Amino acid sequence: MTGEAHQHSGMTNGAAPGLVCLTDDGLAALFAVLREAGCEVIGPTVRDGAIVLAPLTSVDDLPRGWRDRQDAGHYRLAPGTGPARFAHAVPAQGWKRFVHPPEARLWTARRDSDGDLSIEGPEAPPAPRAFLGVRPCDLAALGVLDGVFADPGAAHHDPAYALRRRDALVIAVSCGKPAASCFCAAMGTGPAAGDTGADVALTELVEGDRAVYLARAGSPAGAALLEAVPHTPATDDHHTARRAQADAAAAAQVRALPEAASRILADATEHAHWADVAARCLACGSCTLSCPTCFCATVEDSTSLDGATATRTRRWSSCFTEVFSYIHGGAVREERGARYRQWITHKLSSWHAQFGTSGCVGCGRCITWCPVGIDITAEVAALAADRPIRNRRAPARLRPQHTGPRRRKDDPPA
Amino acid sequence: MSTDGSDAPRRPKLAVWKFASCDGCQLSLLDCEDELLDVVGAVEIAYFLEATRATVPGPYDVSLVEGSITTAHDLKRLQKIRRQSKVLVTIGACATSGGIQALKSMADTEDYIRAVYARPDFIKTLDTSTPIAHHVPVDVELRGCPIDRGQLLHVLTALIQGRQPRLPNYSQCVECKRAGTVCVMVAKGEPCLGPVTQAGCGNLCPRVGRGCYGCFGPAEGVNTRALAGHLRAGPAQGGSGLDGPATRHLFHTFNANAPGFREEGQRHG
Ligand code: SF4
Ligand code: SF4
Ligand code: SF4
Ligand code: SF4
Numbered sequence: 001m002t003g004e005a006h007q008h009s010g011m012t013n014g015a016a017p018g019l020v021c022l023t024d025d026g027l028a029a030l031f032a033v034l035r036e037a038g039c040e041v042i043g044p045t046v047r048d049g050a051i052v053l054a055p056l057t058s059v060d061d062l063p064r065g066w067r068d069r070q071d072a073g074h075y076r077l078a079p080g081t082g083p084a085r086f087a088h089a090v091p092a093q094g095w096k097r098f099v100h101p102p103e104a105r106l107w108t109a110r111r112d113s114d115g116d117l118s119i120e121g122p123e124a125p126p127a128p129r130a131f132l133g134v135r136p137c138d139l140a141a142l143g144v145l146d147g148v149f150a151d152p153g154a155a156h157h158d159p160a161y162a163l164r165r166r167d168a169l170v171i172a173v174s175c176g177k178p179a180a181s182c183f184c185a186a187m188g189t190g191p192a193a194g195d196t197g198a199d200v201a202l203t204e205l206v207e208g209d210r211a212v213y214l215a216r217a218g219s220p221a222g223a224a225l226l227e228a229v230p231h232t233p234a235t236d237d238h239h240t241a242r243r244a245q246a247d248a249a250a251a252a253q254v255r256a257l258p259e260a261a262s263r264i265l266a267d268a269t270e271h272a273h274w275a276d277v278a279a280r281c282l283a284c285g286s287c288t289l290s291c292p293t294c295f296c297a298t299v300e301d302s303t304s305l306d307g308a309t310a311t312r313t314r315r316w317s318s319c320f321t322e323v324f325s326y327i328h329g330g331a332v333r334e335e336r337g338a339r340y341r342q343w344i345t346h347k348l349s350s351w352h353a354q355f356g357t358s359g360c361v362g363c364g365r366c367i368t369w370c371p372v373g374i375d376i377t378a379e380v381a382a383l384a385a386d387r388p389i390r391n392r393r394a395p396a397r398l399r400p401q402h403t404g405p406r407r408r409k410d411d412p413p414a
Numbered sequence: 415m416s417t418d419g420s421d422a423p424r425r426p427k428l429a430v431w432k433f434a435s436c437d438g439c440q441l442s443l444l445d446c447e448d449e450l451l452d453v454v455g456a457v458e459i460a461y462f463l464e465a466t467r468a469t470v471p472g473p474y475d476v477s478l479v480e481g482s483i484t485t486a487h488d489l490k491r492l493q494k495i496r497r498q499s500k501v502l503v504t505i506g507a508c509a510t511s512g513g514i515q516a517l518k519s520m521a522d523t524e525d526y527i528r529a530v531y532a533r534p535d536f537i538k539t540l541d542t543s544t545p546i547a548h549h550v551p552v553d554v555e556l557r558g559c560p561i562d563r564g565q566l567l568h569v570l571t572a573l574i575q576g577r578q579p580r581l582p583n584y585s586q587c588v589e590c591k592r593a594g595t596v597c598v599m600v601a602k603g604e605p606c607l608g609p610v611t612q613a614g615c616g617n618l619c620p621r622v623g624r625g626c627y628g629c630f631g632p633a634e635g636v637n638t639r640a641l642a643g644h645l646r647a648g649p650a651q652g653g654s655g656l657d658g659p660a661t662r663h664l665f666h667t668f669n670a671n672a673p674g675f676r677e678e679g680q681r682h683g
Contacts, residue, residue, distance in 0.1 A: 075597075286609070300580055302571070
């Protein structure tokens with residue numbers, strides 16, 4: 001991989017050359033080439049009972065054999081013995097933390113003893129990185145974030161984001177084992193990685209006691225990377241197996257959003273169902289902060305004790321917090337139901353008008369990581385069917401009626 | 415802020431007061447090892463018995479108040495402190511909600527006194543342990559058992575610089591997600607009060623794989639009933655399978671008397 005080629009990585013889609021096959025050793029060689037090129041390789045690994053995204057030191061850090069079970073409010077890992085390294089669905093976090101960090105300095109101003117001010121801009125971008133094992137929905141999520149931040153003409157253009165994206169080589173891996181929370185097939189973002197968006201798209205196939213990786217380059221940088229590692233042309237059997245895996249993975253998905261989701265939400269601004277959601281939702285913000293496309297942040301200023309240094313920091317925020325809608329005199333969205341409505345309506349409906357696409361890529365994280373298992377697909381179904389739904393997890397006896405220290409307007413009667 | 419020269423601005427006078435509490439929160443100030451000298455340079459420590467016996471009479475620019483009100487005498491003392499303080503900051507779960515000792519508000523104080531003291535007739539105490547804000551106006555509230563020293567420094571800095579302090583009132587989950595911590599409730603079924611607990615501790619407990627036990631007290635807009643319902647649901651329903659007493663104990667610790675936690679605990683005998 002050359003430095004020049006690398007500059008074109010991440011956001012460039014070159015022609016898609018043929019499919020090639022890498023062995024286990026080929027994958028290790030690919031890893032070594034990336035490391036030698038000075039790339040920090042970030043990818044899935046097991047930590048604290050989940051598959052998370054973190055810097056990897058070798059292919060041995062990948063979650064070989066591990067399977068995940070994900071459902072509403074539920075995540076469990078099970079060790080396995082198979083040779084597959086990518087037999088899991090989406091990791092706990094999305095990739096946004098690497099391109100739109102949870103906390104980023106925007107500037108620091110210093111006043112010296114003469115009273116002169118000097119201003120330092122955002123933190124320098126990190127060294128070039130490779131994102132290894134990007135799931136197709138997460139690849140689509142990076143595309144959604146690009147639409148928000150990377151376009152120089154966009155209202156929210158963020159040069160620091162654009163640099164982090166430019167310097168990230170993306171290696172996507174198609175999904176063969178979706179979780180119960182996944183609905184990428186309905187959103188058209190997976191389960192197979194398409195020919196665009198990634199520098200390299202991999203499909204992992206298990207052949208007996210070993211895994212092989214079918215690879216296709218999606219950019220000149222990706223092509224250069226594949227050139228640098230041992231590979232053979234893919235066989236007809238490989239092509240067939242790859243298609244079969246994609247079909248089976250799509251067929252295995254149990255959740256979906258209707259195509260009319262945008263309209264359903266647009267028509268539901270006044271709906272009795274928001275009170276039903278308010279009774280179950282904790283307004284904890286886990287859904288938005290787990291979502292790979294939710295980009296909202298707040299800006300906070302701090303100073304040193306002597307007042308000589310001031311720093312402005314951007315931190316992830318959530319539309320589920322009260323401060324998020326706080327304007328002069330109070331918060332616009334006091335009630336939990338109003339906050340949930342804001343989130344789901346932006347995500348599935350007004351996002352189209354704002355950015356020309358859905359804000360949801362069907363990764364299912366908001367479903368899995370909601371502590372009480374509130375399910376975006378079930379809520380849309382309930383809104384469409386015009387009737388409240390039952391909490392899918394708590395038995396009726398314990399189902400929340402109305403809660404909290406303060407009684408809220410949109411809570412149902414106790 | 416310069417301290418030499420007669421035309422230099424006067425350093426704000428800081429006082430630290432203690433009511434029913436364990437001293438842990440005031441010690442957080444002494445714990446600011448790296449910043450302690452800067453703090454001492456920026457303020458005049460006028461009253462802080464944990465640090466120095468020398469005291470300067472009021473009025474005070476900033477008073478940090480630790481502890482809850484449990485005796486009639488303390489109440490009088492508090493009112494005097496309020497009159498002498500421009501800005502009053504409560505520090506810690508005792509001062510902001512009544513502390514773990516507020517459990518006595520839900521029991522028979524006489525029983526406790528007889529059980530603990532050899533000479534119950536020597537003990538003069540109220541039947542309740544109440545937060546400072548129940549008795550006098552409070553300007554800034556620092557939560558936690560103990561408080562977070564980063565937040566303490568933030569508040570002192572803001573007050574010295576004449577800025578509004580910025581303290582989050584949203585949930586602990588926000589800190590978890592920013593930190594990239596794996597949710598212990600979803601991934602392990604550990605009971606966690608994080609969704610209804612105010613952020614600010616720096617994600618201490620979930621970061622080491624245990625549930626939050628709510629020492630920062632209720633977040634804004636909390637839905638304790640939905641969380642309690644989930645905690646009590648069996649693992650097959652995705653819950654933690656807690657029984658009534660375990661659920662009550664979870665809500666009734668350091669912030670047993672905080673609105674939301676108090677009522678939720680009481681619902682689970
Ligand atoms: S809304 Fe939910 S399913 Fe859709 S992209 Fe966000 S986290 Fe994934
Ligand atoms: S939907 Fe779930 S994750 Fe989102 S704020 Fe409500 S309780 Fe939290
Ligand atoms: S561990 Fe607790 S605080 Fe953290 S996200 Fe999960 S429920 Fe929220
Ligand atoms: S995680 Fe919860 S219990 Fe632990 S220190 Fe923070 S607020 Fe306190």
